[in-house]
Amino acid sequence: MPIGLGLHVAIALFFAVHAVRNGQERYWLFVLFAFPLLGSVVYALAIWLPGMADSRQGRRLATGLRQALDPERGLRGAREAFDAAPTTRNQVLLADALVEAGHAGEAVDHYRDSLRGIHADDPDVQTRLARALLQAGRPAEARQLLDALIARHPDFRSPAGHLAYARAVAAEGDRDKARHEFDTLVDYASGLEARAWYVEVLRDWGDDRAADRERDAALAHARRMPAHARQLNREWLRRIERCTAGRPRGATVSTRTP
Template identity: 50%
Template sequence: MPILGLGLHVIVAILCAVHVWRTNQERSWLFVLFFFPLFGSIIYALAVIAPEMSRSRGGRRVVRSVRHSLDPGRELREAQAGFEHSATIANRIRLADALQGAGRHADAIAAYGEALQGVHRDDPDIQVKLARAQLDSGDAPAARALLEALIARQPDFKSPAGHLIYARALAACDERAKAREEFDALIGHFAGIEARVRYVGILESWGEQPAARALVEDSMRHIKHMPAGSRRLNDEWIRQLKHAATRLATPA
């Protein structure tokens, strides 16, 4: 076992050394890595790799995911502390986002509503977030009405997230024809596969298993052509798509 452990330490050190070489880090790191393979790799990961990850979109997502797994309430605590320290609009929105992420949709709705004041009363991005909280709280008609009013006031505003929320709200209101139209438009333009996976679930709830199965098959082909980075960003939706593929594999 000690030999195996030492081998793993050396392998990790080699991987870190490859990172040093490819990213043009100081060559002194190679000395640290190979003279102290275990502690050197840990120090390098903390000093170089972790900050590098935090600057990339995918890296930030990984860091957030790990932090959430280790301490699910951390973001909400920090958002509450930030807002108590300084009640700015930015901090209020961060708090609303954290409440939404924690599943406290009613509190999130109240916080977003409070953010829609003064010069921000017509802010379309805040309204989209409010509509999402309303939809997730079970109030699809309110989300639909809010987004339709936003579209009427600001017809040039484009929001893929808002478009998806609107399509989901229509489906929840049993406006099937309109929901189909919105989802058909979304699938061709929405980045990622969330829209596809949500539509699969909606088609299943309507009892349209053949249509859901066809969309799953098309989506499985679609993800094969996605760049690796995009697949990583969509890993949870890809898992859900694979579960749907299993569910729908055999016609009912």
């Protein structure tokens, strides 16, 4: 069978299975197998794509496709919103979009500028600022900011802020303090982000035994997570799985987000 014809039949078979599982009219099977290429196109346009658009998987696929085709779409929208209404909220959202787009240095300026008026001592914005400083390669500033925040707001609790602090301490080379912060953090953090960073930090230090122990604990934790939670943490899970003992030692602890 020619390769092209075989591919047409395989696609038609995929849509035929979809039709049966979703209770579509049986005439679709005739259309798909009598005219594999044309039938598949018609079925995709009439049945499959509209159904995908209404599903969570379809929406996720569409979002990913839009992001791939236009990676700065969200950033443009955030800039336009801030230009139209330069509120503190819009400025923070713009800074968030800048971080997401990899422009951490510019994000730092916007976060700092938003810390004024009633938001001058906003712990959430300061936590975001600390994360942007880390991504910009400025861990000392991030730690100084968070130390001051802790002193002013000792009851403030933020897993994201705690992770930023642990990363900043690790990046500065304060290993004992970093271990303490990460050990405390992974005990209560529900996701895999903190665990992924901890494994990478330990591997960068050359402490393979501890890194393997934390990696195995993280993978065991992932297996106990519900399927939707694993899906939400899939990028961190991949990073944990990639962090094997063969990773080069002696590298500087990364302060950048993926």
